Amino acid sequence: MKSNITDESDESSDCSDTTETDCNTSYFTSYENLEVHRLMLNDRPRTESYRHAILQNRALFQDKIVMDVGCGTGILSLFAAEAGARKVFSIEASNISLIARDIVRQNNFQNIIEVFSCQVEDFILPNSEKVDVIISEWMGFYLLHESMLDSVILARDRFLKDSGTMFPSKASIYACPSNLNGFYEQEIDFWDTVHGYDFSVVKQIVLQNKQQSPQILSVDNSELVAGPEIVKQFNLMNVTVEDVKQFQSKFFTSSMEKNICRGIVLWFDCEFPTELKSENSLILSTAPRCPPTHWKQTVIVLPTEISLQAGDVIGFNIKLSQSATNHRHYNIQVEVLSDEEDHPMPCNCGLARCKLIKTFMQEQDELDGNEVIDIS
Amino acid sequence: MKSNITDESDESSDCSDTTETDCNTSYFTSYENLEVHRLMLNDRPRTESYRHAILQNRALFQDKIVMDVGCGTGILSLFAAEAGARKVFSIEASNISLIARDIVRQNNFQNIIEVFSCQVEDFILPNSEKVDVIISEWMGFYLLHESMLDSVILARDRFLKDSGTMFPSKASIYACPSNLNGFYEQEIDFWDTVHGYDFSVVKQIVLQNKQQSPQILSVDNSELVAGPEIVKQFNLMNVTVEDVKQFQSKFFTSSMEKNICRGIVLWFDCEFPTELKSENSLILSTAPRCPPTHWKQTVIVLPTEISLQAGDVIGFNIKLSQSATNHRHYNIQVEVLSDEEDHPMPCNCGLARCKLIKTFMQEQDELDGNEVIDIS
Numbered sequence: 108m109k110s111n112i113t114d115e116s117d118e119s120s121d122c123s124d125t126t127e128t129d130c131n132t133s134y135f136t137s138y139e140n141l142e143v144h145r146l147m148l149n150d151r152p153r154t155e156s157y158r159h160a161i162l163q164n165r166a167l168f169q170d171k172i173v174m175d176v177g178c179g180t181g182i183l184s185l186f187a188a189e190a191g192a193r194k195v196f197s198i199e200a201s202n203i204s205l206i207a208r209d210i211v212r213q214n215n216f217q218n219i220i221e222v223f224s225c226q227v228e229d230f231i232l233p234n235s236e237k238v239d240v241i242i243s244e245w246m247g248f249y250l251l252h253e254s255m256l257d258s259v260i261l262a263r264d265r266f267l268k269d270s271g272t273m274f275p276s277k278a279s280i281y282a283c284p285s286n287l288n289g290f291y292e293q294e295i296d297f298w299d300t301v302h303g304y305d306f307s308v309v310k311q312i313v314l315q316n317k318q319q320s321p322q323i324l325s326v327d328n329s330e331l332v333a334g335p336e337i338v339k340q341f342n343l344m345n346v347t348v349e350d351v352k353q354f355q356s357k358f359f360t361s362s363m364e365k366n367i368c369r370g371i372v373l374w375f376d377c378e379f380p381t382e383l384k385s386e387n388s389l390i391l392s393t394a395p396r397c398p399p400t401h402w403k404q405t406v407i408v409l410p411t412e413i414s415l416q417a418g419d420v421i422g423f424n425i426k427l428s429q430s431a432t433n434h435r436h437y438n439i440q441v442e443v444l445s446d447e448e449d450h451p452m453p454c455n456c457g458l459a460r461c462k463l464i465k466t467f468m469q470e471q472d473e474l475d476g477n478e479v480i481d482i483s
Numbered sequence: 484m485k486s487n488i489t490d491e492s493d494e495s496s497d498c499s500d501t502t503e504t505d506c507n508t509s510y511f512t513s514y515e516n517l518e519v520h521r522l523m524l525n526d527r528p529r530t531e532s533y534r535h536a537i538l539q540n541r542a543l544f545q546d547k548i549v550m551d552v553g554c555g556t557g558i559l560s561l562f563a564a565e566a567g568a569r570k571v572f573s574i575e576a577s578n579i580s581l582i583a584r585d586i587v588r589q590n591n592f593q594n595i596i597e598v599f600s601c602q603v604e605d606f607i608l609p610n611s612e613k614v615d616v617i618i619s620e621w622m623g624f625y626l627l628h629e630s631m632l633d634s635v636i637l638a639r640d641r642f643l644k645d646s647g648t649m650f651p652s653k654a655s656i657y658a659c660p661s662n663l664n665g666f667y668e669q670e671i672d673f674w675d676t677v678h679g680y681d682f683s684v685v686k687q688i689v690l691q692n693k694q695q696s697p698q699i700l701s702v703d704n705s706e707l708v709a710g711p712e713i714v715k716q717f718n719l720m721n722v723t724v725e726d727v728k729q730f731q732s733k734f735f736t737s738s739m740e741k742n743i744c745r746g747i748v749l750w751f752d753c754e755f756p757t758e759l760k761s762e763n764s765l766i767l768s769t770a771p772r773c774p775p776t777h778w779k780q781t782v783i784v785l786p787t788e789i790s791l792q793a794g795d796v797i798g799f800n801i802k803l804s805q806s807a808t809n810h811r812h813y814n815i816q817v818e819v820l821s822d823e824e825d826h827p828m829p830c831n832c833g834l835a836r837c838k839l840i841k842t843f844m845q846e847q848d849e850l851d852g853n854e855v856i857d858i859s
Binding site for chain 1: 678684
């Protein structure tokens with residue numbers, strides 16, 4: 108018995124001069140790496156949310172036609188079939204589709220689940236009957252990294268019945284200022300003194316590097332220095348590709364205690380529909396207070412620190428826009444707003460004027476019978 | 484204050500069709516990533532071994548001329564300067580050399596340590612005086628990955644005085660059969676049942692993938708199923724580039740109990756010289772029984788499992804050879820030997836015949852006054 112092994116593992120190299128095709132190739136081949144799938148399947152909050160949302164809402168799936176956009180190993184398709192779906196069209200552009208097909212057969216769902224090896228953009232529904240439900244785990248870092256939502260929107264417009272259901276049905280991006288204590292201790296302050304020597308010149312370089320791109324890391328809930336704010340909410344039933352391309356949000360929030368603000372933490376949550384209107388909808392949240400997921404949180408490290416006293420109001424304008432050179436990436440712009448800037452209405456900052464306006468608007472909303480969401 | 488961030492982080496893509504220049508470029512740029520340096524500096528067994536070996540042997544450094552090959556951030560050069568070196572020539576091919584120069588200045592060693600931004604192959608010693616000591620942390624996974632030893636050998640041949648010292652002075656590669664229980668539990672058996680479904684088709688694919696290339700992972704000492712064997716020892720004072728290019732080792736070892744052998748674990752250790760002959764030399768070991776390092780262990784997963792009873796003898800031939808297409812990579816070939824194969828002499832397998840020969844050879848060695856190393 109011989110084992111012949113070549114160690115061809117190489118240092119990673121970033122692709123530059125990316126074209127649309129290149130971006131797609133790199134995106135789809137990366138998903139063939141089974142380690143990524145193990146990571147995702149092993150992410151219990153992620154996979155269990157879908158499992159509960161699907162299996163505890165069998166009425167939404169029983170005898171229905173389902174589409175799974177970007178099915179990966181096919182786990183969501185299996186849940187849907189288990190929940191009684193009559194037919195599941197499972198679309199997967201990467202070669203993992205071949206493995207998904209084997210898994211489906213191994214679990215005896217080949218009469219229900221059909222795996223298609225293509226991009227959803229190229230998919231044609233057999234006998235052009237539309238589907239009742241679209242399930243998809245399309246979320247990337249800070250919700251939109253990799254822009255898979257574009258494909259889900261296209262699938263909805265082309266293939267979902269008017270009366271159909273999106274799984275998940277809503278998604279929101281949140282932002283909150285943070286002192287980033289854990290990140291600083293581990294990755295930045297390390298460089299102050301290394302084995303007794305002054306390495307502070309490295310600290311400055313590392314910090315500058317970290318400020319150039321969003322950092323994917325775990326932020327502890329205690330590191331948030333104010334209340335979180337919603338940057339953007341998407342209703343999956345009617346969001347458009349245009350809505351996702353570029354958006355911004357301005358918010359003011361007040362510091363809970365004497366603290367320091369070194370960055371903005373972004374995270375997201377997703378809401379799943381329920382068959383019973385009365386029931387609380389199931390939410391998959393990647394907030395710092397929730398069990399950790401493979402998405403962790405996304406951190407924008409600010410170029411300068413902001414000292415805060417209890418009650419101090421800080422304002423931010425956050426703008427996300429798809430990169431012109433690679434639509435799967437986003438430019439994220441964070442602007443710290445000055446005191447003179449107008450606050451939005453309503454505003455959660457806690458200043459007397461904003462409090463008053465907010466209370467007034469809530470009362471109006473309640474009179475109008477609108478649902479009031481207050482995350483402050 | 485504005486923070487403008489583009490998320491250009493892309494999935495890693497392996498370089499194919501590598502040429503010599505490509506290999507070097509990819510190798511040297513990867514070291515500019517400061518995260519890698521943080522990982523290495525944070526590796527206490529690694530950095531503290533060098534620190535102790537240098538600072539507890541001041542006599543070897545006092546007023547000496549030292550060369551640091553591949554100095555990185557310059558930490559070993561700082562140790563050498565602290566130990567009293569008159570001059571340290573610190574050679575670094577990647578751009579981290581610029582940072583090393585700043586660190587040296589920040590710590591007021593600019594009169595002792597001189598950082599050169601070049602490959603050691605292109606270095607010319609000012610006023611061509613040779614050096615007393617060469618320090619270098621050149622070790623890669625399974626000792627030789629990245630083949631930096633070639634550069635250290637060249638530096639020794641060109642720049643070290645005949646009476647000079649190599650730091651470290653010896654290096655050894657070890658091999659040991661293992662049941663790989665931890666690896667199987669986490670990365671292989673996971674695929675048996677995923678969220679209640681049979682994913683065993685993936686298990687086979689993952690296992691085949693893992694068998695194609697060496698796995699860098701932490702093996703627990705309890706997962707070794709026999710005694711370790713030395714694959715190769717290098718004396719840094721006289722090892723040649725030819726010695727490193729290709730070598731093999733045949734060994735037989737016996738199972739300690741009823742067990743299973745699923746792979747061969749490789750690791751290495753390095754020995755540092757001491758000023759006093761009587762003192763135990765300091766050893767940096769990356770063995771499973773030692774505190775974990777960033778090198779972890781290297782595992783060759785066998786294509787088929789071998790069942791073992793207590794006392795069963797298993798034989799392996801392990802061959803390492805630099806890849807023809809990229810000299811920084813190695814082909815590792817493991818051959819399981821049949822019972823009929825001749826055992827080497829001496830052999831640690833424990834069979835009566837081998838025990839007898841080994842005892843006889845040891846007695847002969849002792850009579851001849853040779854040092855006897857027995858790791859069984």
